[in-house]
Amino acid sequence: MLVDGAGELIVDVMTANRSLASIPSASAILDASNYTFHAISYGKDADGFRNHAHTILSPSSTKTIKVKSYDAVTVSSYHTSSTASALADTYKLLPRYPSPLDRRLELNSTVTTYSSGVPDVGQCLNSVINPSLSAYSHLIGCFPASAPTTYWMVSSVLNTTGSVIFSGTLSSFYNYYSLMDTSGFLTFAPGYAAAQNALWDAADYTKGVVRACKTSFPEKINMGWRLNNGDAGGLLLFGGLYHIGLWYLDLKEMLKQGYYPPYSFNTLNNIRKYKLFAKKTFNKDLLYLNDAGGLSAFKTYFDSASALRTAVTILWDINFV
Amino acid sequence: MILNLIEELDIKGHLTISKVYKSGQEEVVFDDHNIIVSGMGVALAHLFALSGSNSILDYQIDRFQLGLSGGSVLEVSSTNSLSGPLSSMDEYVGVAGNILATSGYQIRNNSIYAYANSYGTIPQQNVTRVDDDTVRYTIFIDQESCNNLTRNGSNVSINEIGLFVKNIKNNDPVAPILVAYRYFSPIRKTSDFGLIFRWSINF
Numbered sequence: 001m002l003v004d005g006a007g008e009l010i011v012d013v014m015t016a017n018r019s020l021a022s023i024p025s026a027s028a029i030l031d032a033s034n035y036t037f038h039a040i041s042y043g044k045d046a047d048g049f050r051n052h053a054h055t056i057l058s059p060s061s062t063k064t065i066k067v068k069s070y071d072a073v074t075v076s077s078y079h080t081s082s083t084a085s086a087l088a089d090t091y092k093l094l095p096r097y098p099s100p101l102d103r104r105l106e107l108n109s110t111v112t113t114y115s116s117g118v119p120d121v122g123q124c125l126n127s128v129i130n131p132s133l134s135a136y137s138h139l140i141g142c143f144p145a146s147a148p149t150t151y152w153m154v155s156s157v158l159n160t161t162g163s164v165i166f167s168g169t170l171s172s173f174y175n176y177y178s179l180m181d182t183s184g185f186l187t188f189a190p191g192y193a194a195a196q197n198a199l200w201d202a203a204d205y206t207k208g209v210v211r212a213c214k215t216s217f218p219e220k221i222n223m224g225w226r227l228n229n230g231d232a233g234g235l236l237l238f239g240g241l242y243h244i245g246l247w248y249l250d251l252k253e254m255l256k257q258g259y260y261p262p263y264s265f266n267t268l269n270n271i272r273k274y275k276l277f278a279k280k281t282f283n284k285d286l287l288y289l290n291d292a293g294g295l296s297a298f299k300t301y302f303d304s305a306s307a308l309r310t311a312v313t314i315l316w317d318i319n320f321v
Numbered sequence: 322m323i324l325n326l327i328e329e330l331d332i333k334g335h336l337t338i339s340k341v342y343k344s345g346q347e348e349v350v351f352d353d354h355n356i357i358v359s360g361m362g363v364a365l366a367h368l369f370a371l372s373g374s375n376s377i378l379d380y381q382i383d384r385f386q387l388g389l390s391g392g393s394v395l396e397v398s399s400t401n402s403l404s405g406p407l408s409s410m411d412e413y414v415g416v417a418g419n420i421l422a423t424s425g426y427q428i429r430n431n432s433i434y435a436y437a438n439s440y441g442t443i444p445q446q447n448v449t450r451v452d453d454d455t456v457r458y459t460i461f462i463d464q465e466s467c468n469n470l471t472r473n474g475s476n477v478s479i480n481e482i483g484l485f486v487k488n489i490k491n492n493d494p495v496a497p498i499l500v501a502y503r504y505f506s507p508i509r510k511t512s513d514f515g516l517i518f519r520w521s522i523n524f
Contacts, residue, residue: 001329002326002329002330004453004454006326006330006524007330007332007453007454007523007524008453008454008524010330010365010454010524011450011453011454011455011456011524013368013377013380013381014380014381014382014448014456014522014524015448015449015450015456016377016378016381017445018378018381018383018445019445021376021378030376030377030378031375031376031377032368032371032373032374032375032376032377032380033371033375034377035368035369035377036368036369036370036371037369191371192371192372192375193370193371193372196370196371211369211370211371212370213366213370213372216372216431217363217431217432218363218366218367218370218372219362219363219366220366221366221369221370318326318369319325319326319362320325320326320327320362320363320365320366320369321325321327321359321362321363321366
């Protein structure tokens with residue numbers, strides 16, 4: 001769903017002051033690259049930020065992502081819906097319905113169970129790269145480090161070490177290639193159409209989301225990006241994937257704060273401010289998967305050590321005609 | 322996931338045409354919606370794909386055309402040009418008019434139509450952000466402009482108008498593209514009155 005921010009961006013373009021073109025220090029404001037898509041983010045139901053792996057399971061000091069499975073112990077996947085069913089008295093798994101008025105993915109607070117210093121941004125954070133939050137990233141989420149991060153699937157909250165159903169490690173593609181900032185914004189690959197089309201043809205997502213158009217008179221834009229096994233596994237352990245947001249640069253806010261283009265992307269100290277352009281909300285976890293044929297689905301497809309670990313390529317097309 | 326941006330954003334416009342007499346009296350002669358044509362989508366696709374001009378000024382609606390042979394059959398999204406646009410800058414400017422006119426090519430059917438077209442220009446001060454997602458374009462055809470037009474020796478009337486985005490391909494000369502169109506009841510323009518087109522587009 002396109003939200004009101006999309007129309008506001010177009011009006012920003014239509015009403016930009018033409019006289020800026022003659023001011024050398026300000027003309028960069030008129031560069032078209034400031035007015036297109038710049039980030040993707042992931043979200044889930046607001047209460048999900050206080051459930052799943054966000055719940056403090058002792059020992060909390062191990063920096064291990066720990067989550068209690070409410071499925072039978074013979075099931076080696078993680079189903080967010082099973083957690084919601086088991087905790088139905090206290091937890092309603094209900095992602096916010098999309099509205100054109102939305103300015104973020106979740107309107108209610110998304111501060112996690114461990115809340116000290118955790119910003120309320122309405123989406124999944126990438127806390128593991130934030131120096132002030134990384135010590136608790138196994139509670140804040142929602143992505144593993146680039147180096148292998150241990151996870152435990154347990155059957156008991158009271159005895160985590162003695163009730164591990166399965167365990168392993170997850171490694172982040174986004175953090176390995178420095179594609180996602182601490183607020184969870186996955187950047188787009190830089191460059192104009194020719195460079196983007198070359199990345200698209202090569203299926204090269206190591207520079208970020210690719211925005212391609214394959215004709216000289218494009219009538220649609222293809223966007224594609226990689227959700228690799230480690231990042232998908234992290235998102236699933238922390239509550240699944242129910243929202244995807246598409247963002248552009250909030251140029252006015254950055255100018256107000258004294259930042260002038262070009263706006264380079266930096267994962268740790270990202271000066272970029274974003275506004276929501278569109279969002280997609282799912283009523284079923286996009287990462288839902290089941291065991292099959294005796295294989296543990298989670299370990300098979302998400303674990304760093306699995307030979308069958310896989311990546312999801314997400315494609316989002318926007319038609320203009 | 323597939324979105325059609327024009328439909329989903331529900332981009333729409335509204336056009337009001339008024340006659341303004343020398344006494345200052347204003348008479349509304351037209352008040353209705355307009356048609357956003359496919360060129361709007363093409364222009365926005367070029368912008369968001371970064372496949373055209375690098376300057377957002379080239380994606381602005383900064384000019385218009387008036388025409389003489391419009392019709393309701395043209396009020397469809399596939400329309401990419403006026404049926405009978407004014408044929409010269411002199412027709413826009415008239416003998417002593419204050420309207421600004423310019424010329425350029427035109428994009429039609431996904432190609433650059435490399436013949437000189439005449440356009441009236443919309444000054445920046447006549448482009449107003451009405452609210453967060455609405456822009457109003459005010460086009461003033463003064464009493465001395467577009468008067469007493471003829472074709473083949475016969476008097477003709479203005480009956481269509483289109484808005485154009487400036488130059489999405491950064492072409493030289495500029496190649497505007499039609500983004501909004503409206504046919505209206507014929508108006509025989511004379512020096513007795515000016516015309517004000519107030520055109521709001523909600524994005």
